Each structure stands twice: as structure tokens, then as C-alpha cells.
Amino acid sequence: MxxxxxxxxxxxxxxxxxxxxxxxxxxxxxxxxxxxxxxxxxxxxxxxxxxxxxxxxxxxxxxxxxxxxxxxxxRGVVFQKYSVFPHLTVQGNVMIADEFHRAKLLGKSFGSDKRHAIEKARARIEEVGLSHALRKYPHELSGGMQQRLAIAQALMMRPxxxxxxxxxxxxxxxxxxxxxxxxxxxxxxxxxxxxxxxxxxxxxxxxxxxxxxxxxxxxxxxxxxxxxxxxxxxxxxxxxxxxxxxxxxxxxxxxxxxxxxxxx
Ligand SMILES: Nc1ncnc2c1ncn2[C@@H]1O[C@H](COP(=O)(O)OP(=O)(O)O)[C@@H](O)[C@H]1O
Ligand SMILES: [Mg+2]
Incomplete structure (x- = not known):
């Protein structure tokens, strides 16, 4: 198939x-x-x-x-530019993928769900080599780091x-x-x-x-x-x-x- x-x-x-x-x-x-x-x-x-x-x-x-x-x-996607949200940190940008999905399914995330999402986001951020930049905002990242972030965001839901x-x-x-x-x-x-x-x-x-x-x-x-x-x-x-x-x-x-x- x-x-x-x-x-x-x-x-x-x-x-x-x-x-x-x-x-x-x-x-x-x-x-x-x-x-x-x-x-x-x-x-x-x-x-x-x-x-x-x-x-x-x-x-x-x-x-x-x-x-x-x-x-x-x-299905995850990365564009040449503007895949990430400028007002969110590295961690926030990766978590948002999970939040969008959850909001669609059940409404807002609370408690252990949220902790789980943070752990998951940090694992994705580590996979792309951005663990040192968790709390940085996109404008503080180089072009390559921004694309690493966009990839982590796209892979958050394990597409x-x-x-x-x-x-x-x-x-x-x-x-x-x-x-x-x-x-x-x-x-x-x-x-x-x-x-x-x-x-x-x-x-x-x-x-x-x-x-x-x-x-x-x-x-x-x-x-x-x-x-x-x-x-x-x-x-x-x-x-x-x-x-x-x-x-x-x-x-x-x-x-x-x-x-x-x-x-x-
Ligand atoms: N939403 C849209 N409405 C009308 N025309 C569109 C729209 N999106 C893309 N097009 C047109 O479709 C054609 C292909 O665009 P695009 O897929 O962006 O090409 P490429 O990515 O190969 O450069 C272009 O002529 C573009 O103007
Ligand atoms: Mg194009």
C-alpha cells in the first residue's frame, strides 16, 4: 500500500x-x-x-x-521563513504545536499534560541541537538556528x-x-x-x-x-x-x- x-x-x-x-x-x-x-x-x-x-x-x-x-x-511543515512565532521563545514555539493539536481535540492543556508537553518539547529541541537556547526568542537566533527551531516545531507531534x-x-x-x-x-x-x-x-x-x-x-x-x-x-x-x-x-x-x- x-x-x-x-x-x-x-x-x-x-x-x-x-x-x-x-x-x-x-x-x-x-x-x-x-x-x-x-x-x-x-x-x-x-x-x-x-x-x-x-x-x-x-x-x-x-x-x-x-x-x-x-x-x-x-504532517509537519517548514517554510523558508516565517515558520516560527516571533513573540514565543524556542520552547514556546515547539510547545505551540502540541497546544494547537490539544486545543482542537480537548480544549486547553493543564497540569500533567502541560508538564508532559514541556518534556516532549525539550526532547525535540535537543534533537535539533538547540538545548542551550530554550529561552531565547527567534530574533536572538541565527538563520540556521531559526530553521533548527522550525524543524523542531514541525517534528513536535512526531509526524x-x-x-x-x-x-x-x-x-x-x-x-x-x-x-x-x-x-x-x-x-x-x-x-x-x-x-x-x-x-x-x-x-x-x-x-x-x-x-x-x-x-x-x-x-x-x-x-x-x-x-x-x-x-x-x-x-x-x-x-x-x-x-x-x-x-x-x-x-x-x-x-x-x-x-x-x-x-x-
Ligand atoms: N492562493 C492563490 N490564489 C491564486 N493564485 C495562486 C495562489 N497561490 C499560488 N498561486 C499561483 O500559483 C502559481 C504557482 O505558485 P507557487 O506554488 O507558489 O509556485 P512555486 O512554489 O513553484 O514558485 C503562481 O502563478 C501563483 O501566483
Ligand atoms: Mg514556492
Whole structure:
């Protein structure tokens, strides 16, 4: 049984077709990296997995049931920026994930529930290496630390699926490498299924077990919004392949020249 599957999935905003004819099946434990030109619908797709954007046509299933049309504890998300609340400390930001969930289920948390949530939050904070910064506020953290915090927040409820939207795009290359090590470790230790959008093809190859390229297969110059993007390449990535083989991998995958230019 696939974890997630789509059949002829489409997304429109009014007459604007953003995504069309998406067909895939993803198993638990895969690490899918998504690349494609800016504006082609990658974030929209991630939001459909998160449950904050509904599909327009076709099917999108989680455990063979239509994906819920709201976020749930089984799906965590990290955006490039603004995933954390500026008025809450590191600990507060991680606990809020639990509080949201609890408020939805039962109302406010009290007593032992609260203590349990604090312990859980501290464990998540430790996992991302931020224990020394429990009481700091986001503006007191570096960009890399803020993204560590956003990851801890996303993992608070122990989701099965982690959705990452260019999470390291704003970080310096050295810091980005540390984040790769972190995300790789969390993916393995927590048996996560990850979808990560990136502009960095090298990052896509380094982290992913599978690469998706989003692109349009048809265009109408008179009506640029008439057709949407789809998954034009779906490539398995061997973890053993050194990233210097990138060009060769692209070549073998048959990526179109214009797509390479857009991506590289
Ligand atoms: N809520 C919305 N309403 C209308 N159009 C939207 C909305 N969200 C995204 N779009 C449009 O959908 C297209 C894809 O956007 P997006 O998914 O953000 O692309 P990407 O993440 O690949 O850069 C863009 O043309 C964008 O303007
Ligand atoms: Mg985007």
C-alpha cells in the first residue's frame, strides 16, 4: 500500500491551471526532492499535501483515503521563513504545536499534560541541537538556528511526513551543510517520509532518494495560464552516487536543456 498517491491530480485558481496530470505513488520512507522554475506550482503542491489547499480535480490519497482538507499531526511543515512565532521563545514555539493539536481535540492543556508537553518539547529541541537556547526568542537566533527551531516545531507531534519548502534557501553554504547532516539524521532516526522543495539541484541530489522535476509539457503563448506544470522527470537517486556525477545523472535522466538552465 502506498503512503501517498495521486491520479490525474489538478490544481486551478479560477481559469489559471497551476498543476495538471500529476500521477505518482510514494512509499513510506522515501525522500522526494522537488525542483522546477519559480512559479510552477511547487509550493501549491506542498500545501495540497499539508491540507491547506484543496485539489481541483483528480485524486490525492494518504493511506488510500482522500487526504484530509486540513493540516494534521501526521504532517509537519517548514517554510523558508516565517515558520516560527516571533513573540514565543524556542520552547514556546515547539510547545505551540502540541497546544494547537490539544486545543482542537480537548480544549486547553493543564497540569500533567502541560508538564508532559514541556518534556516532549525539550526532547525535540535537543534533537535539533538547540538545548542551550530554550529561552531565547527567534530574533536572538541565527538563520540556521531559526530553521533548527522550525524543524523542531514541525517534528513536535512526531509526524510521519515532513514537508520542507526551500528550508535552507536563505542560509550560508557552510550552515546549509550542517542542516543537511541534521535533516538526514532525523529522516533516518524517525523513519520520516520527506518532500523537500529546493532551488539547489546539488542539494536535491545529495539529500533525496528520488527527484521530481516540475515543468510544463505544453504551452499556449496566447494563454499562458491555460496549462499547468506536471512531474516531467521522476528519477531515483542512488545515495552512493557522488554529487559530482550530477551532470551525468541529469543527462541519463534526459533533462531538457532549458530545464537544466533554469535549474543550474
Ligand atoms: N492562493 C492563490 N490564489 C491564486 N493564485 C495562486 C495562489 N497561490 C499560488 N498561486 C499561483 O500559483 C502559481 C504557482 O505558485 P507557487 O506554488 O507558489 O509556485 P512555486 O512554489 O513553484 O514558485 C503562481 O502563478 C501563483 O501566483
Ligand atoms: Mg514556492
Amino acid at each position: 502506498s503512503l501517498l498517491a495521486a491520479k490525474r491530480l489538478e490544481k486551478h485558481y479560477g481559469n489559471h491551471v497551476v498543476l495538471e496530470n500529476l500521477n505518482f505513488s510514494v512509499e513510506s520512507g522515501e525522500f522526494v526532492t522537488l525542483v522546477g522554475a519559480s512559479g510552477c506550482g511547487k509550493t501549491t503542491f506542498l500545501k495540497m499535501l499539508l491540507g491547506t489547499e484543496a485539489s481541483s480535480r483528480g485524486s490525492l490519497t494518504l493511506d488510500e483515503k482522500p487526504i484530509p482538507n486540513e493540516p494534521g499531526p501526521d 510521519r511526513i515532513l514537508l520542507l519548502d526551500e528550508p535552507f534557501g536563505a542560509l550560508d553554504p557552510g550552515i546549509r551543510q550542517d542542516m543537511h547532516v541534521l535533516i538526514n539524521r532525523l529522516w533516518q532516526e524517525q523513519h520520516l517520509t520527506i518532500f523537500m522543495i529546493t532551488h539547489d539541484l546539488k542539494e536535491a541530489f545529495e539529500l533525496g532518494t528520488r527527484l521530481w522535476v516540475f515543468d510544463k509539457t505544453r504551452q499556449d503563448p496566447q494563454a499562458p495560464e491555460a496549462y499547468g506544470a506536471t512531474i516531467t522527470y521522476d528519477l531515483p537517486i542512488s545515495r552512493d552516487r557522488p554529487s559530482t556525477d550530477l551532470q551525468e545523472a541529469l543527462y541519463q535522466g534526459g533533462l531538457k536543456t532549458h530545464t537544466q538552465e533554469t535549474l543550474l
